[in-house]
Amino acid sequence: MIFRKILVNSAEAIVENKLRSALTMLGMIIGVMAVILLVSVGTGAKRYITSEFESLGTNVILIQPGKTDKKNSMGPPVASSKGKLTMADVEALQKNSQSLSAVSGVMFGAGVVKNESSTNNLNILGANDQFNRIFNMTIIEGNFFSREDEEAGRRVAVLGYTIKENLFGSGNALGKLVKVNESEHRVIGVIKPTGDKLGFNIDDMVFIPTKSSLRLFNTDRLFGIRATAKSRSGLDDAVKELTEVLKERHNGEEDFTIVTQVTMMESMNTILNMLTYALGAIAFISMLVGGIGIMNIMLVSVTERTREIGIRRAVGARRSDILKQFMIEAVVISVSGGLLGIFISLLITYTLYFFIPGFDMRPPFWIIPPSFFLSFFTGVIFGVWPARKAAHIQTIDALRYE
Amino acid sequence: MALIELKNIHKNFIMGEENIHALNAINLTINEGEFTSIVGTSGSGKSTLMNIIGLLDLPSLGTYDLDGINTTSMSDDDLSKYRNQKIGFVFQSFNLLPKASALKNVEMPMQYASAYNNKLTDEMIRKMALDTLEKVGLGSRIHHLPNELSGGQRQRVAIARALVNNPKILLADEPTGALDSKTSEEILQLFHDLNSQGVTVIIVTHDNNIAKRCRRILRMNDGVIKDEDNSGATR
Numbered sequence: 001m002i003f004r005k006i007l008v009n010s011a012e013a014i015v016e017n018k019l020r021s022a023l024t025m026l027g028m029i030i031g032v033m034a035v036i037l038l039v040s041v042g043t044g045a046k047r048y049i050t051s052e053f054e055s056l057g058t059n060v061i062l063i064q065p066g067k068t069d070k071k072n073s074m075g076p077p078v079a080s081s082k083g084k085l086t087m088a089d090v091e092a093l094q095k096n097s098q099s100l101s102a103v104s105g106v107m108f109g110a111g112v113v114k115n116e117s118s119t120n121n122l123n124i125l126g127a128n129d130q131f132n133r134i135f136n137m138t139i140i141e142g143n144f145f146s147r148e149d150e151e152a153g154r155r156v157a158v159l160g161y162t163i164k165e166n167l168f169g170s171g172n173a174l175g176k177l178v179k180v181n182e183s184e185h186r187v188i189g190v191i192k193p194t195g196d197k198l199g200f201n202i203d204d205m206v207f208i209p210t211k212s213s214l215r216l217f218n219t220d221r222l223f224g225i226r227a228t229a230k231s232r233s234g235l236d237d238a239v240k241e242l243t244e245v246l247k248e249r250h251n252g253e254e255d256f257t258i259v260t261q262v263t264m265m266e267s268m269n270t271i272l273n274m275l276t277y278a279l280g281a282i283a284f285i286s287m288l289v290g291g292i293g294i295m296n297i298m299l300v301s302v303t304e305r306t307r308e309i310g311i312r313r314a315v316g317a318r319r320s321d322i323l324k325q326f327m328i329e330a331v332v333i334s335v336s337g338g339l340l341g342i343f344i345s346l347l348i349t350y351t352l353y354f355f356i357p358g359f360d361m362r363p364p365f366w367i368i369p370p371s372f373f374l375s376f377f378t379g380v381i382f383g384v385w386p387a388r389k390a391a392h393i394q395t396i397d398a399l400r401y402e
Numbered sequence: 403m404a405l406i407e408l409k410n411i412h413k414n415f416i417m418g419e420e421n422i423h424a425l426n427a428i429n430l431t432i433n434e435g436e437f438t439s440i441v442g443t444s445g446s447g448k449s450t451l452m453n454i455i456g457l458l459d460l461p462s463l464g465t466y467d468l469d470g471i472n473t474t475s476m477s478d479d480d481l482s483k484y485r486n487q488k489i490g491f492v493f494q495s496f497n498l499l500p501k502a503s504a505l506k507n508v509e510m511p512m513q514y515a516s517a518y519n520n521k522l523t524d525e526m527i528r529k530m531a532l533d534t535l536e537k538v539g540l541g542s543r544i545h546h547l548p549n550e551l552s553g554g555q556r557q558r559v560a561i562a563r564a565l566v567n568n569p570k571i572l573l574a575d576e577p578t579g580a581l582d583s584k585t586s587e588e589i590l591q592l593f594h595d596l597n598s599q600g601v602t603v604i605i606v607t608h609d610n611n612i613a614k615r616c617r618r619i620l621r622m623n624d625g626v627i628k629d630e631d632n633s634g635a636t637r
Contacts, residue, residue, distance in 0.1 A: 316486020
């Protein structure tokens with residue numbers, strides 16, 4: 001009964017000082033918005049990177065020559081002094097492995113591709129007829145390599161979209177000849193443009209069969225092997241099987257490194273979670289500032305209302321009644337600020353998402369209860385001291401206070 | 403029956419390095435239904451005495467029985483309860499809440515009274531406040547803020563606030579100090595009326611003319627009661 005009446009008193013005091021209450025609330029609104037928006041940026045970035053990652057191809061396994069013991073390293077080593085992967089390893093995997101749906105040796109190096117109208121310095125990628133299945137590549141003109149192209153080491157090329165435009169403009173490229181490092185190749189396909197994916201852009205590459213690329217770079221040592229497991233759940237089994245097959249061929253020695261999309265995702269997630277937490281910590285500071293703002297205003301308010309406190313005490317308010325009144329006032333201000341902050345952040349992120357669907361910074365639902373409770377506890381923590389001060393003012397001094 | 407019984411009350415303050423004896427061995431009994439004034443110059447100790455009688459301050463030494471109960475060893479919460487239930491205050495500067503209407507100001511003590519009486523509903527509190535405002539002659543100005551009222555009207559609101567919880571004692575500290583003589587007269591008449599209805603009234607003042615309106619006059623000087631005069635007017 002009395003609690004409800006004190007609550008009404010507090011609410012009235014807040015309404016009586018509209019401007020001051022609103023400005024105090026603003027600190028809390030900004031604090032809560034900072035928490036929600038920064039965490040949203042963190043999780044939004046994570047969502048974006050994850051989806052980009054998955055669009056590169058699912059269940060992908062990367063095998064690189066050489067061994068590093070480090071677990072969960074971000075990417076494969078790019079060159080190795082020890083260990084060697086060859087076309088024979090690729091063939092063995094294709095023949096003996098049940099859990100892999102596609103295997104391709106890859107060769108990767110800089111080169112020059114030119115015709116009469118254009119010269120391009122770019123990356124040349126040697127790959128076999130299964131490579132497009134591993135990385136979900138779509139051919140929009142012509143075809144990808146056939147098995148015969150690969151086995152015979154034919155001088156054929158599949159162009160990334162940007163390269164095709166550079167060399168042939170909007171004209172037809174199929175069947176035309178291009179020079180890849182002075183060696184003439186016939187264009188048999190063009191790949192659908194994908195744009196930049198985590199710094200890796202297929203549009204700027206030229207693909208030739210692995211055998212042709214080994215000849216071109218004059219080596220028998222593959223840059224690496226790429227494979228894809230038949231299913232996500234079969235990924236671990238595929239890695240095991242693949243390791244056995246390769247070890248047997250390498251005299252029992254594990255002189256290669258296997259990285260799966262899962263392990264890459266894990267290390268990526270670790271970084272992105274750290275980013276989210278760091279942003280959350282920064283937001284927490286603004287919460288703290290908002291809390292100090294509340295404490296500051298409540299202290300001013302206690303001083304200003306010393307006489308009111310004296311009057312209330314004289315007519316029978318207990319210390320605890322005064323304490324409650326000022327505590328409730330601080331909590332009501334901080335919680336309403338918190339709720340407004342939650343509302344405004346949702347409004348901003350959903351409006352942005354509505355107009356720019358690609359810019360998805362909608363906050364995850366789990367952040368809302370903690371931000372609410374954070375604003376509640378900020379009010380409690382920073383309201384205690386001013387309220388205690390109010391409760392312990394001497395009544396006779398307070399009544400004389402001018 | 404003794405409503406207020408002060409025995410050997412002392413009150414000392416330390417101001418800087420000086421020890422001030424504001425009250426010195428006060429013995430005083432006030433019975434229910436009396437109309438008393440405490441007169442003295444500033445510094446005579448009359449306000450300190452009023453604060454102690456009103457349970458706003460505690461004596462340094464001595465005992466104070468209010469309505470038969472010793473108050474000197476009471477907890478702060480009990481003192482609040484006694485102020486709420488037994489005593490009504492009227493101040494020189496009215497001490498109304500400036501942002502609350504007359505009605506809200508009068509309802510305020512009842513909010514705290516509801517801590518001791520669960521049966522008090524909002525409607526009952528409102529009715530008590532309205533009745534009390536009617537009693538002091540302010541039934542028509544209940545929704546006005548203090549600064550929309552005249553001095554006399556403000557003091558009437560303050561008196562209504564003091565009376566709303568049916569206290570045994572009405573303690574008034576210079577109740578007419580901020581009012582013109584005509585309004586002062588009206589307020590004093592109101593005190594007389596209340597006294598005739600059974601409320602024990604104590605007025606603290608420096609003004610002999612006001613004091614003379616009371617039946618019993620206590621003159622204070624240097625922290626002691628120098629003189630008692632029971633020849634005051636009956637109205």
